[in-house]
Amino acid sequence: MPLTRLGAIVPVHGDLEPVLPLLDALAGPGVPEAERPARVLLVDDASPRPVPGDSLPAGVELVRRERNGGFGAAVNTGLRALRDGEGGSAIDTALVLNSDLTIPAGLAAAITEHAAPWMPAVVGCRAEDAEGRSGYAARRFPTTGHQVVEWLVPLASQRHRDVLHRAVGHDLEAERGHGMVPVDWVSGAVLLLPIAEVLAVGGFDEGYFMYTEEVDLQLRLRRAGIPSLLDADLTVVHAGGGSSGGEARRRRWLVGARMRYARRHGHVHLLRAGLTAASMANLAWNSGRRFAGRDVHPLDTAREELALVHRAGKDLPR
Template identity: 35%
Template sequence: MTTEVHGSTTPEVTVVVPHYGAPGPTLDVCAQLLAQRDVDLEVVVADDASPEPIVVPDGVRLVRRDVNGGFAANVNSGLAEARGALCLVLNSDMQLRDRAVADLVEAARPHQPCLAAPAITTVDGRWEESRHRWPSPLRTAVSLSRPVPHLTRIPRVRRWLLESRAVATEGPTPCDWVSGAAFMVPTPVIRSIGGLDEHFFMYGEDVDLQRRLRAAGVPSLLFRSVEMAHVGGGSTDPLRADGWSLQARWVYAERHGYARRLRAMLWGTALVNVLWNVAARAGGRKVSVRRELRHDVLRARGRTY
């Protein structure tokens, strides 16, 4: 299962690429990683029991799980095999410049130990929101209310709802948490806190990880000078994604002590949404008030629909 990468048994960076599903994107990012310049790295693909087992190229190590466990469990499987001093967790749908990993290592070196993240862009170069505040029960509840699409037209409200903050163009920008699509942390540090929490199946595990790292004195820093592009466009069923997202919100709330407040605020959101939907229906829009109320009630009870 183990293959030497770039002729080194102790690489500077281990890149863990969590994989599930179609092999194309993962193989593309592996090719980009093997072509990285000026950095000694190994690539570990963690296959989360995909229906179609992936065959990785020479120079890439493969860890295949017997049971699908979700993103956090899959990353931890790859992390267990990491030999590098630093661990870079990288989504399979990323595009990298030929020095992206080396640039991130160099930018973060004076600030270690830290969780270092690049600026995430779209493939056409547009900046994605990458720097966020810690989640709160109020912000979560408001984000699930029906008036949100109208409120987000106001820039100040949009920034508050997205929990985003300005990013420095030079040097590191301290963050509460950054996108989990690409982040690097010293391998002994992430292992010392137990890796990602496997109670999160999908979503939220990156926020929780960074909160635990912060409690251990390890900050999250975003480096605007290093860019990686996020292709996105996955084929995950929206209902399954909504269910995972809801589960993640509740796991996070329980882990960080505000589950009761979140439940109360979600009941308030249900009331706001009923009034909004009744008004919308009275105005001639096609809205199923009963169905939407059922969704909100299930969500307030911590259940999916």
Template identity: 30%
Template sequence: MQAQQQGAGPVAVVVVTWNSAEVLPGFLDSLPSGMAGLDWRLVVADNDSADDTVAVVRKHAPEATVVETGRNGGYSFGINAALRAAAAWEGGFGAVLICNPDVRMAEGCAAALVGALGTPLPDGTEVGISVPVLHEEDGELIHSLRRESSVTRALGEAVLGNRRAGRFPRWSELVTAPDAYAGRTEADWATGALLALSPACVAACGPWDESFFLYSEETDYCLRARDLGLRTRLEPEARARHLGGDSRVSPRLWSLLVVNRVRLFRRRHGLPATVAFRSAVLLRELSRAALGREPARAAVRALLGAPRSPHQEV
């Protein structure tokens, strides 16, 4: 089976938790079906939960490797802690599956994702990251594929809105074309609720960037992988549900998402382009703030007054 040829060790199923006790039982119960056909081991990095998260893991998955990080250092911090623990397993690990605890994989989802890794592509690159077709809890398709940020795409989203602009590759980061989710589609990056990483990708990209506490860490990782010839591809035979979506309603999380988009853009582009990109993002948030949307108001405040630090370039 191709899925078993991604490394000598088992697939490392990496989950980062923080006060996740409510959603964990469903995730853990769904793993045997979702991971069917694979040799796998679970490693949970808990970022200092104040609830019963760790107890839930130990009860429902006593064989799991549990890393209690001791502090909430962010999503990348947790992923890196989990990968270090998996590297210490006898024989190490093969492919990696990065999962949010509020993901529910359909049967055989992981095998389809892992089986796609390493597939050669016509341009001489290969699949280093594979992602499933994601649906909301109510069954609605999640547009999880993304194009790399650009000034024109940020402006298009500001003027037209994400979904309308998504029909035009030049004018939106969001990929909304139905056929993109019906076949094997390469993208610059994909949302990080569920990602399979090849051993080659893990080795080439190294640690996840811990300067992103939350949001844009998967963007950074996928773009770094792409730069190294390891592409992100949607695997239509792999399906999962994602119960999340807090960033849509929480002003704090939405403002963090928006600011981190600009920070990442600054790392990959010069100052003039970053000023234009930041202005386009600000225009989008201002237009929504004018409609009374509190998350957008929080994002405007963050963009205009975000404190500078060694890890914050904007």
């Protein structure tokens, strides 16, 4: 049976060419009708060079945004288009896919079938990089402790250990599970979303430009009784970082997003204090490494970290 109640959303900010293999995997001529979403939307989030509509594969619709609002804003635009568009009343579920994914054949049909007994719910799946390393798609809701541990440079070499994975919030039970596994939240690389329920809680918070918006949404949905699950039997390849424009910008967006999340759902002053203390520990560690002859710059690194901790989020694009 065709996926008549499913729409797919692929947000894009940049060139179309790298996204074409994903669009072909969703709706290309080789995809059986029974495995195609009823609608596939490419949401052009005000790309520097607008995506040319005549270059899209047949069956892929183009939705343009006038302003670059980030991942959450682009997905919200797609969700409303699926809800309000022609025949939109039949589309009640959206499959949101990052533009830098490689997906297995039949992903849309498989994740929809696996999720059906749990709906309405948020469902994600495993993600790996090109070398087969896990992206730990299932995680615990963030705490100050998770983020302080992640900030500590002395622990970086030990992050392959289970105790450190758990200390930064990775859900190892889900990671090693099978079937549909209830979790706190799943990565935004792949999200199966119930459209009405997501829009009922306000959709994605567009104050997050990039990062953490999917955590915020899933926490609000959880409070409304909508669970999150990992489909541990499906895996995608996620390149990651394709839209962040460099490590410095990525870290600024990430820390700013975490501060916003802490203001909304936690204790932002506690988070700032914890990361400040971790930066002082990093300064001591890096000073020892420099004394031992390593090519590090402890004071410069500490200044960069503290600037992120105390200024992040204040100059992000909106």
